[in-house]
Amino acid sequence: MDLDVRRLRVLHEVALRGGVTAAAAALHVTPSAVSQQLAQLAREAGYPLVERSGRGVVLTSAGQVLAVHAERILGAVEQAVTGLAVAHRRVAGTVRVGSFPSAAGALVAPAAARAMAAHPDLDVRVSEAEDEQSRLDLRSAVLDIAVLQEYDHVPGIATAELDRHPIATDPMHLITPSGWGRHTGRLGDLADVPWVASAAYTPCGRSTLHACHLAGFEPDIRHRAIDFALTLDLVAAGLGAALVPGMALRNVPAGVHVEPLVRPVTGRRIFAVTRPRGDGPVHPAIAAVLDALAQVRPPAGTQTTRLAAGVAAAMR
Amino acid sequence: MDLDVRRLRVLHEVALRGGVTAAAAALHVTPSAVSQQLAQLAREAGYPLVERSGRGVVLTSAGQVLAVHAERILGAVEQAVTGLAVAHRRVAGTVRVGSFPSAAGALVAPAAARAMAAHPDLDVRVSEAEDEQSRLDLRSAVLDIAVLQEYDHVPGIATAELDRHPIATDPMHLITPSGWGRHTGRLGDLADVPWVASAAYTPCGRSTLHACHLAGFEPDIRHRAIDFALTLDLVAAGLGAALVPGMALRNVPAGVHVEPLVRPVTGRRIFAVTRPRGDGPVHPAIAAVLDALAQVRPPAGTQTTRLAAGVAAAMR
DNA sequence: CCAGCGTTGTAGCGTGGCTACATGGATCTG
DNA sequence: CAGATCCATGTAGCCACGCTACAACGCTGG
Incomplete structure (x- = not known):
């Protein structure tokens, strides 16, 4: 048998x-x-x-x-x-990376380019997908690395039985139409304005709601976006304030004021997961991409904190 | 891939x-x-x-x-x-047991019969083979259980990376032609007689030699047997003394005197090995046969000590 | 140097897995 | 309650893969 x-x-x-x-x-x-x-x-x-x-x-x-x-x-x-591959110390082959949308362009794309530049025989393929789908595709070996997010105070995706590699923390920022001039960085000062938020089923949407509750008010959400670009456009059009992670602030349109949220401080953790390897080594090609993910500097304009420490170490 | x-x-x-x-x-x-x-x-x-x-x-x-x-x-x-099989608590299927010759009849045959009687859907198959071949066949899944032996002071077969299940210890006995009348149980008293031994490449042959050296003399080995039955016949014919494990003494021909070897005390350990199972359970069918091996009482006339303690426990 | 052993190539056959299509059961809808 | 839809499962036929039989080749030992 x-x-x-x-x-x-x-x-x-x-x-x-x-x-x-x-x-x-x-x-x-x-x-x-x-x-x-x-x-x-x-x-x-x-x-x-x-x-x-x-x-x-x-x-x-x-x-x-x-x-x-x-x-x-x-x-x-x-x-x-x-x-x-380890025995031959050969960083080669195809590594498929799935990422949630806002990290795909800001983090994964440069990391993929960096890794492929450093290793000529390495082929990195990026695909944008929601966390849950990435998780499934990772487990069924459609992907080799899934880049996931976890917002403070919002239950994240189940990653038990997967290997976790921290990449960055991404603090939330307060964005308002420039004309408003209310730049205190405190959520409580914006209890009476209209809001723009991500769709209710997204962790970012839930995070916005939770942060407002922490600040003691129920936001008057007038508009719902899926893509952060639309959120920015809605704010630029003066239709409301919004709370977005720093990584979404690469191309801020005119008419939008950005400031870090200082009260309450909240954000999201960005991390990669791989299939569990037990006590064995990581595949050199995957390790190379994880390394690049840990070391990539997010594009100028973002406020993301790198977590390179320990990641390279954790990989071997 | x-x-x-x-x-x-x-x-x-x-x-x-x-x-x-x-x-x-x-x-x-x-x-x-x-x-x-x-x-x-x-x-x-x-x-x-x-x-x-x-x-x-x-x-x-x-x-x-x-x-x-x-x-x-x-x-x-x-x-x-x-x-x-464990999930369905089903003791069924075929269990192939390899055994060195002298245990095959004395231990494995009754254990196989006992196990099959207790579990109607269980099929046990016994094959006689030398230790090294049994070990290879075990590792390549030709066998499920290998019954091996290890003589005192003789290097045994390598069983690292295999799971070991003790079955019995089998002390050496001194057999002499009845006519000699020299029944002291001490090897040293037989330094000047002719000897019958197992072939030099067998662990039993090496064990005999080593025991004599311990007793301080070089045995005058006149005859070499592979099968213990021949050893007994040679001794019965008055051609020499011999040292044999207790399990070989099931059918002692007339004219042979048997006594436990009291000086030096030496013997062999009989044990079963199975493929390593890590931290998982043993297959119920294999566990049933191991249990039967641990519990079988060697046929009358042998002097084997059972080691049932701990075996049943070790199996679950 | 030849005989023999052991491994590797080649042709041909049989098995087994896949697709396309049809069938049957269960849920949802008008 | 019937029709539509979805999902899983059978059936026929094609293709691919693995096996055997046979041949060729290289190495070793007498």
């Missing part, structure tokens, strides 16, 4: 994505192929692994057990590949 | 057996198939894994690294199967 890795990857993907169709999409095959592989794996394992539930499927207890082991096995395979 | 388990098993086998042909034999395929799989694996890994050396091949450094990881991966796969 030999439990092919290919099949185990299928099971893992079904467990991760919650269905045959989603797993098939992630694996770039048809649902039929996934279904057949699952059936074959169940035959080999001796127990049914999934059972139908409504429109979809759920894992049986055997399926859950095997899925957990599958992730370990896939990890062991990855460690073998890493072992080969 | 996905490194199929099947291929990794091929590499592992080549590393273990030291050649393509030997690995092919162990895997029940032709050498050509092994060679092709190896070439394919090298292509996937990105490095050559073997290089020709004289008539055979040796692993490159990359090959060695990958072989080590291969064993871990194969272990992880086995732990997955074990996890399924």
Whole structure:
């Protein structure tokens, strides 16, 4: 009984994505192929692994057990590949990095360029995605590094069982139309103005709300943006004040006043996660990108604090 | 890059057996198939894994690294199967036990019968083999349990990186033709008689020699046996004295006097080894056989001491 | 230097996995 | 409550991969 890795990857993907169709999409095959592989794996394992539930499927207890082991096995395979690269001290190959939008341009793009310049055989690929999708893609080896964020006082994404590499802290800034002239840096002084915020389902939107509550008022949110560029434009148009992380302040349009938020001080932590490597080494190519991420200086105009200390050390 | 388990098993086998042909034999395929799989694996890994050396091949450094990881991966796969069986508390399947000759009949056969009687879905298969071959077959998953021996003062087989389960200690006995009448139990009193010993390359043969040296004399070894039955027949024929472990004394022919060796006291330890399971559980079927091995009472006439204590505990 | 062993290439066959399509069950909607 | 939709699973057929059998080649030991 030999439990092919290919099949185990299928099971893992079904467990991760919650269905045959989603797993098939992630694996770039048809649902039929996934279904057949699952059936074959169940035959080999001796127990049914999934059972139908409504429109979809759920894992049986055997399926859950095997899925957990599958992730370990896939990890062991990855460690073998890493072992080969480490033995040859070769920084080469493709590293796929997923990042939430505002860090993708400000942090990941320069880090990718820096890493590729330093290592000619290294190929870094960046993809912009929301945190949760990055996390899933990381676990299913679509990505090698996920750059995630965690706002103060807002529950972050679950990163247990993933390796965490701090990159930077990014304090919130208060932006107001220049014409207002109310530049105290204190949130409480802006309780009576209209607000611009990120969408309610985003951690930034939740963070804004929480910060206002800390300052003792309920913000009158008139406009909702997804992209920080729109937030800036709305503020530039005089339609309200907003709270944005420093990294979003690379290209501030005219008519916007920026100041650090001094009361209450709040912000977000930016960090990278990788698949757990146990007690083994990090793949040299991934280590090179993590290094570049830790060392990149955010573009002028941002107020982000680097956290290079310890990151390079943590990688080896 | 996905490194199929099947291929990794091929590499592992080549590393273990030291050649393509030997690995092919162990895997029940032709050498050509092994060679092709190896070439394919090298292509996937990105490095050559073997290089020709004289008539055979040796692993490159990359090959060695990958072989080590291969064993871990194969272990992880086995732990997955074990996890399924444990989750269903099902003592079923085939357990292959390899044993050195004298324990195979005295210990393993009754243990196998006992285990199969207790668990109807359990299939135990016994094969007699020398320690070193059992060890190799255990590591390449041809066997699930290897029953090995270790004589006092004789270097035993390397069992590092294998899980060890003590079964019994087996003290040496002095056997002499009945007619001699020299029954002191002391080796030193038999310095001037002819001897029968096991072949020089066997640990028992070496043990006999060492015991005589401890007693201060060089034995005059006239006859060499492989099987203890022949040893007994030679002694029964009056051709010499011999030193044999208690377990070999199940069917003592007429004309042989048996007494425990009291000076010097020496013997062998009998133990089972299994593939390392890390911090995971033992497969229920294997645990059942280990349990039976620990609990079996050696047939009447032997002088073996059971070591049941702690074995059952160690298994869970 | 030849015989033999061991590994590697090549042709051909069989197995197995994939796609495309069809089927069947469950949920949502008008 | 029926039709639409979504999701998983069977079926047929094609393609790719791995195996065997056979041949060739290199090294070693007598």
